[in-house]
Amino acid sequence: MDEPLRYEKRSDGVAIVTNMDAPLNRMGLAYIERLSEVVDDIAGDEEIRAFVITAQGLDNFSVGMNLKELAKGIAAAGDIDTFFDRRLDLIQRIETMGKPSVATLFGHCLGAGIELPLGCTFRLAATDGASIGLPEMxxxxxxxxxxxxxxxxxxxxQHALDMIxxxxxxxxxxxxxxxLVDEVWPIGELKSRATDLAVELARQPALAVRGVLDTLHDCESRTLTDLLAAERRAVHATLGSDDARxxxxxxxxxxxxVFNRNPGSSAPT
Known part of the structure; x- marks a missing residue:
């Protein structure tokens, strides 16, 4: 495998991130390291407003972490907590960057192969052939x-306990x-439907999208007062912006x- 993933920036505000380890599409050390770089790039690129996380081929989204590399990864990190904390941080950065993400689930989506998509905004699954779960037991x-x-x-x-x-x-x-997933599609349509959704999201006003994502992040554990305050901050952030006008x-x-005509200049003036 020459490159662990392919990173495509499109002209419509969408990026496509593809695991290139078909047919298993394992999440090995090289993949995670490159994905971390790509996530930072997406977060800092104002022309990218939505992105898709997918995998090469149609066999498996991912069978999960490459267990053969576990000992090597822990040794490189220094200890097991640091090793896993870096992966938790990666998923959290996807969750909190303020840009919507779409994951495609097909074939085996096991262990890390569902843990990473759980950090995405939307998850689309194949109608047939998907096997989604956490088999660590x-x-x-x-x-x-x-x-x-x-x-x-x-x-x-209860559903989580049943699955795990x-x-x-x-x-x-x-x-x-x-x-657990938002939509199901025939496997032949799944990736194109995920891209269509990302394009739809990228056309929405980026500043307002960020406001909603920030407002609703981890909303299950936050108080109504906190959520209302976050909503008000989003209102103030968008008021008078180019997109609001x-x-x-x-x-x-x-x-x-037609939103997002001037990336980076949509803040109120």
């Missing part, structure tokens, strides 16, 4: 990349039924607004 272990916590926040405690304690895997429709003008002119 079969290895005498527990999820280590935030899987148990994020799964419980996403689908509720029984090492249960779910297909796309079953994952959709409990709220464009939205109002388009409404008055009865046309579709």
């Amino acid at each position: 079969h290895l005498g272990a527990t999820p280590a990349w935030g899987g148990s916590a994020r799964l419980a926040k996403t689908v509720g405690r 304690l029984r090492a249960k895997t779910l297909g796309g429709p079953a994952a959709h039924a409990i709220g 464009e939205g109002m003008l388009a409404f008055l002119e009865k046309r579709t607004p």
